Amino acid sequence: MTSYVKDGAEIYRRSFATIRAEADLARFPSDVARVVVRMIHACGMVDLVSDVDFSPHAVRDARAALLAGAPILCDAQMVAAGVTRRRLPADNEVVCALGDPRVPELAAELGTTRSAAALELWGDKLAGAVVAIGNAPTALFHLLDMIAAGAPRPAAVLGVPVGFIGAAESKDALAANDLGVEYLVVRGRRGGSAMTAAALNAIASEDE
Numbered sequence: 001m002t003s004y005v006k007d008g009a010e011i012y013r014r015s016f017a018t019i020r021a022e023a024d025l026a027r028f029p030s031d032v033a034r035v036v037v038r039m040i041h042a043c044g045m046v047d048l049v050s051d052v053d054f055s056p057h058a059v060r061d062a063r064a065a066l067l068a069g070a071p072i073l074c075d076a077q078m079v080a081a082g083v084t085r086r087r088l089p090a091d092n093e094v095v096c097a098l099g100d101p102r103v104p105e106l107a108a109e110l111g112t113t114r115s116a117a118a119l120e121l122w123g124d125k126l127a128g129a130v131v132a133i134g135n136a137p138t139a140l141f142h143l144l145d146m147i148a149a150g151a152p153r154p155a156a157v158l159g160v161p162v163g164f165i166g167a168a169e170s171k172d173a174l175a176a177n178d179l180g181v182e183y184l185v186v187r188g189r190r191g192g193s194a195m196t197a198a199a200l201n202a203i204a205s206e207d208e
């Protein structure tokens with residue numbers, strides 16, 4: 001019989017210990033380091049540290065918003081599905097509008113992807129929300145356009161879309177924003193729904 005670890009808590013403990021031993025977290029404040037550890041945990045790449053960028057208050061403001069009951073607005077169902085509900089401090093609403101039946105027509109009207117068009121249905125939930133973009137670069141570009149055009153500012157944006165077309169550029173645009181939007185990004189092509197949900201889960205609860 002193959003011998004392997006079967007205790008879930010022990011697997012987590014060893015994983016986080018391995019990440020902290022192998023990843024150079026020195027440049028991160030402790031609240032951001034916790035988030036980065038969990039993102040690495042979701043993707044298995046300790047060199048992710050070199051691509052993480054953040055504004056000074058992103059994690060603090062996102063956590064405060066969640067504690068105050070702010071909703072979590074996601075670009076993809078996969079991000080929304082990855083949010084661990086029991087970690088949420090105020091039974092926060094988790095929203096993804098991508099499946100709304102109005103979205104395909106809205107996308108055609110706006111001449112954009114469904115992922116981007118779906119943001120138009122967030123309505124008044126955007127003010128003070130925590131936004132988690134883990135898949136679609138077009139959603140992140142569209143969010144910045146909406147805010148630049150006068151939409152309310154969220155508390156913070158986790159901008160971690162993945163891919164080859166627009167992913168790096170959309171995250172660079174978020175990190176360079178002069179709209180006062182707090183952000184955490186993974187520069188370059190890497191990102192994805194799992195990593196984004198992991199970041200949100202780390203911010204939601206101080207438990208490892």
Ligand SMILES: C/C1=C2N=C(/C=C3N=C(/C(C)=C4\N[C@@](C)([C@@H]5N=C1[C@](C)(CCC(=O)O)[C@H]5CC(=O)O)[C@@](C)(CC(=O)O)[C@@H]4CCC(=O)O)[C@@](C)(CC(=O)O)[C@@H]\3CCC(=O)O)C(C)(C)[C@@H]/2CCC(=O)O
Pocket residue numbers: 075076077078079098112113114115116134135136137138139161162163164165166167191192193194
């Ligand atoms: C261009 C798109 C990309 N999708 C990527 C990777 C993954 N996408 C998955 C799935 C199931 C979905 N992707 C959509 C969001 C779909 N993906 C796109 C779009 C065509 C455009 C988005 C953009 O460029 O900004 C987008 C469709 C749209 O009109 O918005 C999805 C809605 C498609 C669909 O099934 O209808 C769907 C999301 C479902 C949900 O969770 O709500 C993958 C699982 C791929 C697969 O099915 O094999 C994968 C997941 C990656 C992740 O971790 O999230 C890319 C690589 C991000 C790519 C964008 C960049 C590129 O260079 O191609």
